[in-house]
Amino acid sequence: MADNKFAAYICSGCGIGDVLDVKAMEKIATKEGKMQVVRSHPFLCNEEGVQLIRDDIEKEGVTHVCIAACSRRAKAEAFYFPTVALSRANLREGVIWVVAEGSDHDEVRQEMAEDYVCMGCAEVKKMKLPAGNPNRAENKRILVVGGGMSGMTAALEIAETGYEAVLVEKTAALGGMAAKLLKRVPFNGAYAEAQPTGAAELAARVSAHPKIKVHLSSTVAETAGAPGRFQVKIAQESGNVAEEAVGAIVQATGFTPYDLAKLPELGGGQANVVDQAGLEALAMAANGGAIKRADGKEVKSVVFVQCAGQRGSGGNGSGQHLEYCSGHCCGTSIKQAMYFKDANPEVDTVVMYQDLRVPGMGEDFYRSAQNKGVIFTKAKVDGVTGGDTCQVRMKDLILDEEATVDADLVVLATGQVPNAGVNLDQWTEVVTAAEGGSEEAKVQKIELQKGSVLNLSYRQGPDMPQFKYGFADSHFICFPYETRRTAIYAAGPVRRPMDMFQAIEDATGAALKAIQAVENAAAGRAAHPRAWDLSFPQARLEGCTQCKRCTVECPFGAIDEDERRFPLFNESRCRRCGTCMGACPVRVISFENYSVDTVGSQVKAVNVPDEFEEKPRILILACENDAYPALDMAGIQRITYSAFVRAIPVRCLGSVNTIWITDALNSGYDGVMMMGCKKGDDYQCHFVKGSELAHYRMSKIGDTLKQLGLETERVVTHEVAITDNARVAQMINDYVAQINEIGLSPMKGFG
Amino acid sequence: MSDMNTQAVARYRNNFLKEVEERVEDGHWVRMCMQCGVCAGSCPLGPHWEHSPQKIFMMIRAGKREEVLTSDAMWMCTSCYNCIVRCPRKLPITHIMHGLAHYSHRLGLAPKGQPTREIAKLFWDSLVKTGRVNELKFSLAMYFKDGFGQGIKNAMAMQGVGLGLVKAGRLNPMEILGGHACKDKGGIQKMIAKAQEIENRKKGLTA
Incomplete structure (x- = not known):
């Protein structure tokens, strides 16, 4: 620690100096923030300002820098100092642009700015410069x-x-x-x-x-x-x-085409009923000439049945086949109908569709087929019988009547079934049963493994x-x-x-x-979405209780167990979301520049006023991918929100350790807002499961709150999209109003 | 032509579509319809026809020859051109409907007593005879198309209008006696006969 030198730089540009007392913030950085070097500058991101910081790093031996200026999302190129640990206090987007104008708000605005300076200083003191993955591997094949x-x-x-x-x-x-x-x-x-x-x-x-x-x-x-x-x-x-x-x-x-044999109602398996792949084979054999059936008879009339066994009950399927649309089949049938028309324009070609879906420039291709005389009819096909003369029973949806159409050949446009290997949900079930001693499951496991594509030796399964x-x-x-x-x-x-x-x-x-x-x-860097990140998770194994939560919850399968059942990190598989850190009940997992301490010390650095001042303090833990930018953008658009909130960006809501919340509530915060990405099947979480895990963990925090004698409303979790800038401001204001209604926290003064 | 009226057409085959393409004015456009239904939704007379253009086109493609040619749909078209303006596939729908009406009329399949068809026929006959339409004879023929008694009734009802036109010099009662023709009546008749001959040949209606 002796070699560490901490410095804070406060920018007074962009109007910061006009509405905030920079001198007071300098004092705070020195006194509360315990920074050894504290400077302010009217235009910190210009050449002169950056040079000021660079000189201090080079000549004064500064190792840790806190920049109190704009959001960490702005001016990242100017404030790029790869040799020091760096934190950013967000005075511009986070304070002056979002706190209402006018001298009425001077006091709360200044308090907010000073808190952010303290938080930035506290954070950087707990940070280390990331060294990069020591197990980097060079194979580029x-x-x-x-x-x-x-x-x-x-x-x-x-x-x-x-x-x-x-x-x-x-x-x-x-x-x-x-x-x-x-x-x-x-x-x-x-x-x-x-x-x-x-x-x-x-x-x-x-x-x-x-x-x-x-x-x-x-x-x-x-x-x-x-x-x-x-x-x-x-x-x-x-x-x-x-x-x-x-x-x-x-x-x-x-993919594999959906099995025709599963479509007996549409003539699957009968003579002269083929799927699109089957027709391609006949067309290849004809090679531009008249297309002949398997029995050698030249095809004079052909019916294409679209959505065969696809799109559930919405298409021609009955709901027991594929639920989805395979996207290519309409275009493919158009192409195949053209095979017939190009060889012999006299062949009757009818395409029976319910919705003709031709993505891209397919509309022109569709028109071209109509020009060649292919008949398209909006119809639901109810049944097909194969044989020498196939019969297609259908309902014409334009004429609203049933009809039976004869054809020499029927082509079913079946869907694509992905060759994706083993279903991991099924795998986990079977493996758990096999580990429990089930002989049947052991056989099943071997069978499943045969279907694997990658045969990964990951603990999460082979695909x-x-x-x-x-x-x-x-x-x-x-x-x-x-x-x-x-x-x-x-x-x-x-x-x-x-x-x-x-x-x-x-x-x-x-x-x-x-x-x-x-x-x-x-x-030695992370892969997407933190592709620049050199930090990697480290575990203090002497504190580990081998609970396996980190290994189970890691969305990327980056954590294995070593022979002593301790977590074993595969740094290069890790995406640096911190979900393991959020999961760890004994808080032994941390990153060099992001840890239980870096956030925890920020939580504690906020000056929480006593209950008589009637100024609530609300902690916002905002995902850096969507929620924090949304907050920044609220500032950019000058949408104001309450000055009683203090926002801390987190890598993913999944990295939130419940200790931060209990710490915050214990030290007198009146509420905690967590903001993460959309979860569920149509998730937008950059780390897939982080947001979902956070929501799940927070659903269990009610007991903790009750133990503390607090109302459950004091911790709320929200889904925020990057475009939600107006909504996020409204959310904050609503929550502050709600907290005022519940009343301030009874915990004040005990922290 | 009688054999063509009784043609049996297989369903969802190209036969009838081909017939329409070859013999109906602008009939080659029918294959390009994509069944969006914009024409049906745009037609101000939509609720009053048996079949919308969308349905007529689908019926042609489905080989429903008799239903199409005996439909009253194309006779109800007022040529407002809403459908042509709106068709995303740029089909000349109004023209196709007229072409179909004409074709079904020539085949003798068009609905009997359909007023639009009757008025068109009277108009045409009057025109071919003298090279111009004799308004008096044309309106009287209209009044009397449903019988003598009805004709008298219609004429009495329109008496005031008629007398007004006479007083204003817009109607000459003497036109009832033959009426005047265009300068070269014979020439016009020859022209029309020639045009008809060319059209018949083009559409294969003559042997």
């Missing part, structure tokens, strides 16, 4: 699982960017589903004609590329390690096992988590390629239903994310 359109594109993009790619394909040839298509829907031009798939050319480029190593007829038998140092065992059909060391993984395992309907994990609202397994990215239809164009785009995105991941791992 990238494994691509799946050799279809997505996988080949990803491998090629990786290679063309200058990185090495290893591609594993289960079958004996590259190309996947794309290689089984006669043509694809158009990506460009007039969007009027189907285009060659380009799969063969892409496969040739991938095979010939010097930076791509291809394993055909192979599967991934085991994936161990962490970002930058994955060890992958690749099982070849011959029985040989190859080993590859890679830094990141792109899973592009695509990445799955979404509703079994699609591979993806932060689909905010960061589509991010999964909960750091440096493992899902791309293509394994992630959500999509067509080839989207799959190619998706694969390109995932390839670039994988490159970022290996670079971050090599630099």
Whole structure:
């Protein structure tokens, strides 16, 4: 500690000096904040101001800097001092822009500013300069699982960017589903004609590329390690096992068409009823000529049934098949109807749809098919019988009448089922039962494992988590390629239903994310969304009670247990959300620059007035990703809110340790507001589960409050989106009014 | 033409659509309808027809030949052009409806006694005869289309208007005796006959 030197810099620019007493704040920083160097400057973020700080760091040996100026989200480039620990007191967005104007509010405004200065000083004193992940790993090769359109594109993009790619394909040839298509829907031009798939050319480029190593007829038998140092065992059909060391993984395992046999009501399994893949096979055999059925008869009339076994009861399904729309099938049927019309315009082609969904430029393609004479009819198909003359029973939804249509061939547009591997919820259930001694579960576990794609040796299970309907994990609202397994990215239809164009785009995105991941791992930094972050969690194991909460609650599977059942951090898998820190009941987990202490000391640094002053104090713990920016933006828009609140940004609401709340209430705060991202199925939490966990933990805090003799309303949890700037101000004002109604905390003066 | 009136058309096949495309003015547009229903919602006479344009187009595609050609729908069109203006696929809906009306009339399938059809027929016949429409004969023919007694009643009811027109010099009662024709009556008739011949040939209505 002897070498530490603490300095505070107070900016009086942007109007701070006009409405706040800077001299008083300097005094506070020295006296209460115990800063050895305290300076103010009228324009701290300009060259002169920054130089002032830089000189102190270089010549005065300052190691810890508190900057009391604008929000930590502003002027990050100017105030970039990578060699010192840095805290920011938010006087601009957090005080002068949100406290109502006028001398009536001078007193509370000054109190708020002084509290923020004290908090900034208290925080920086507990901070350490992060050293970076000591277990950084340098492997920058990238494994691509799946050799279809997505996988080949990803491998090629990786290679063309200058990185090495290893591609594993289960079958004996590259190309996947794309290689089984006669043509694809158009990506460009007039969007009027189907285009060659380009799969063969892409496969040739991938095979010939010097930076791509291809394993055909192979599967991934085991994936161990962490970002930058994955060890992958690749099982070849011959029985040989190859080993590859890679830094990141792109899973592009695509989809399987929904099983026709599950659709007997629509003629699945009967002669002359095929799915879209089946029709592609017939079209490939015809190769531009007249398309013939399996029995050799030339097709003169064909009916396409859209949404077959899809979209639940909203589509042609009865609700017992796929619930979702697969997105590509309307375009695909249009393309396939064109196969017939192009070969022979006399063939009757009818597409029976309920809602024709043609994303992108598909509308032009649809028009082109109409021009070629394809008949589209809005109809719900009730049943199909196969045979020499297939009969389609349908209800025409425009004419509102039932009809039966004869056809030589019926094509069912079935949906995409993702090849996402093992469902982890099911896995956890089976594993728990197996550990409990169930023999049946042990057999089940082995069976499940056979369906795994990645065979990860993670304690959370052998594949990445799955979404509703079994699609591979993806932060689909905010960061589509991010999964909960750091440096493992899902791309293509394994992630959500999509067509080839989207799959190619998706694969390109995932390839670039994988490159970022290996670079971050090599630099010892976190991956998205704290990609600059060098801090990593450390546990004081002598205090650990082995409760396993951190290992269970980590959304990213970054924490294992060592042989003594202590938490074992995989720093490179860690995303630095701090959920483990929030989970730990004995508070032994911390980051160098973010810990129970850095926040706790801020909570305690606030001067809580006694009950006779009638000034409540409300603590806001705001997620730095959405809620804190929303508060800042309220300031930018000059939306005023109560000066009785004190906001502390947290990395994620999941990192909130309940000790902060009990500490705050014990020291006389009148209320605590927690603000995090949207939780649930359509979550917006950057760390997926953080917000949900926080809400869950807070639902249990009622007992603690009762023990303290406090009303449960004194702790509230809110979901706040980044756009909620007006709402967040209203929320604060409403809560202050509510607290005034309940009355001030009886705990004042005992802290 | 009688064989065409009794053609059996298979459902949801292209036969009837093809017939419409070949023989109906602007009929080739029918395939481009995307069934959004904007025309049906835009038509001011919508509630009064048997079928909206949207339905007529779907019926054509569904091969419902007789229902389409005997429908009163296309006869109810007032040519307000709302549907053409609003159609997102730019179909000349009004023109197609007129084309269909014309086609069904020529086939003799159009609904008998449909007033719009009757008035159009009287107008046309008067025009072809003399090269111009004889207003007096045209209105009298309208009054008497439902029989002599009804005709007298109609004429008596319109007496005031008629006399007013005569007084103002807008109606010459002598027109009842043949009336005047355009300068080259024969020329106009030849032109129309030629045009009809060309149209029939184009649409394959003559052998």
